[in-house]
Amino acid sequence: MDELRRITDKAVIFKDGRYVATVETGKVPEAELIRMMVGRDLGDIYRNLDRNKVIGDVLLEVKNLSTDYVKENSFVLRKGEVLGFSGLVGAGRTELMRAIIGADEVRSGEIYLEGKKIRNRSPHEAMEHGIVLVPEDRKLQGILSNLSVSDNMNIALLDTNSNRLGFVSREKEEKLALGGIRDFKIKTPSPDKKIVELSGGNQQKCIVARWISTNPKVLILDEPTKGIDVGAKSEFYHMICKFAREGLGIILISSELPEVIGLSDRIIVMKSLRITGEIAAEEATESKLLSLGMIGEVQE
Numbered sequence: 473m474d475e476l477r478r479i480t481d482k483a484v485i486f487k488d489g490r491y492v493a494t495v496e497t498g499k500v501p502e503a504e505l506i507r508m509m510v511g512r513d514l515g516d517i518y519r520n521l522d523r524n525k526v527i528g529d530v531l532l533e534v535k536n537l538s539t540d541y542v543k544e545n546s547f548v549l550r551k552g553e554v555l556g557f558s559g560l561v562g563a564g565r566t567e568l569m570r571a572i573i574g575a576d577e578v579r580s581g582e583i584y585l586e587g588k589k590i591r592n593r594s595p596h597e598a599m600e601h602g603i604v605l606v607p608e609d610r611k612l613q614g615i616l617s618n619l620s621v622s623d624n625m626n627i628a629l630l631d632t633n634s635n636r637l638g639f640v641s642r643e644k645e646e647k648l649a650l651g652g653i654r655d656f657k658i659k660t661p662s663p664d665k666k667i668v669e670l671s672g673g674n675q676q677k678c679i680v681a682r683w684i685s686t687n688p689k690v691l692i693l694d695e696p697t698k699g700i701d702v703g704a705k706s707e708f709y710h711m712i713c714k715f716a717r718e719g720l721g722i723i724l725i726s727s728e729l730p731e732v733i734g735l736s737d738r739i740i741v742m743k744s745l746r747i748t749g750e751i752a753a754e755e756a757t758e759s760k761l762l763s764l765g766m767i768g769e770v771q772e
Contacts, residue, residue: 474730482665485509493495501692506702517706520736524716526551527737530587531674531721532690534604542745544581549690549721554712556736556753557725559765564745565725567607569692571606572599576647581757599628602689606679606696608725615667622649622663625682652681655708680711691715697731709735729758743768751763756770 476483477497483524484655485492485508492508528551536544540586542564545635549555551752557565570576574592586600591599595605595767616624626645633644649663660670667675676696684692693712697705712735717720726732732739733756741764749764 476505497658509702512738517709518730521709521713521735523713524554524596524737526552528552528719531585533584533609535582536585537568537571538579539567539571539576540579542571543574545747545749546581547740547750549723551719552716553737554716554724555723555734556732557723557742558729558732558737558739558761559742560725561727563742563765565742566694568742569605569723569725569744571703573603573692575577575605591762599683599686599688602687603692604686604688604690605682605692606676606683606694607696608694609698610672610675615675617666617668618633619666619667620664621653621658621660621670621678622646624678625649625652625656625663625685628682628686648685652678652685656681671700671704673700673707676700676704684715688720690723692725692757694725695727696724697726697728705731717759729761733761740766 473556480497482494482507483497485493487509494506495508497505520657520758530548531551531553532549534548537545540545544563547555547567553739559565564742567576567606572592574594574597583592586604590601592601592603598604603752611617619627619740622645625650629648634640646663652658653660653663656679657671658681662673667678670678680696694714697708700708712722712724722733724735726735733753736753736756738753739751739756739761740747741751741761743765748768751760751764
């Protein structure tokens with residue numbers, strides 16, 4: 473939205489495949505543009521969130537974690553906290569999370585979950601420990617495009633939904649899929665609909681529903697609102713706050729500075745594959761985050 477207002481003189485707005493209006497972007501308030509795009513007034517998206525007011529004890533602790541890519545990174549995540557990760561492209565945010573879930577080999581360092589040292593040799597082992605990742609690239613790493621909504625939502629629970637002989641219970645899968653469609657307000661005519669035929673926002677909801685069905689303790693969201701419309705973004709923001717209120721530890725990676733500032737309780741900034749600083753949400757500004765992300769220190 474900021475880019476649209478900076479670059480364009482006029483904007484043509486469509487909603488649900490229909491023309492709405494042509495406006496001069498400099499003369500129309502952002503809230504009005506959003507209202508025309510989604511068909512309703514979202515108000516101040518961040519101010520209206522029901523945020524978690526009670527942050528719990530340390531849930532996840534990462535000590536001096538290094539891979540072939542990221543070097544000696546340490547941080548803690550608390551129960552019920554939304555911990556933002558900011559930084560420029562290539563700063564190492566995604567790679568650090570891949571190391572935590574076992575997708576990349578850890579060369580040195582330690583990971584503790586609820587005070588117990590763990591080692592994740594694969595994303596499946598991380599899932600069993602209660603740590604899951606919703607990846608940045610939805611099409612390549614998130615959805616299984618040739619499968620249905622139901623299959624995509626159940627893929628992480630094949631063991632749970634199978635009997636001792638390895639036969640999958642379609643009844644269990646259908647029950648879980650219908651529950652996910654209801655709880656996450658996924659717009660699909662049927663659980664059997666191919667996921668690739670849904671909108672980007674609904675595809676993303678299916679991926680989140682998949683991992684929430686595993687009852688995680690730590691939910692890592694890597695650019696969760698990338699490529700989805702502003703209305704769906706609002707739904708995701710409320711969803712993230714709901715998960716935090718339920719006691720999950722949330723790690724939010726976002727390149728959108730207003731998003732990471734508006735949603736996070738604390739923000740960690742990375743530069744050149746290392747953590748360069750941490751800022752409390754109430755003290756965070758775009759200039760401070762950019763300073764830490766570009767030169768490694770805050771310039772007042």
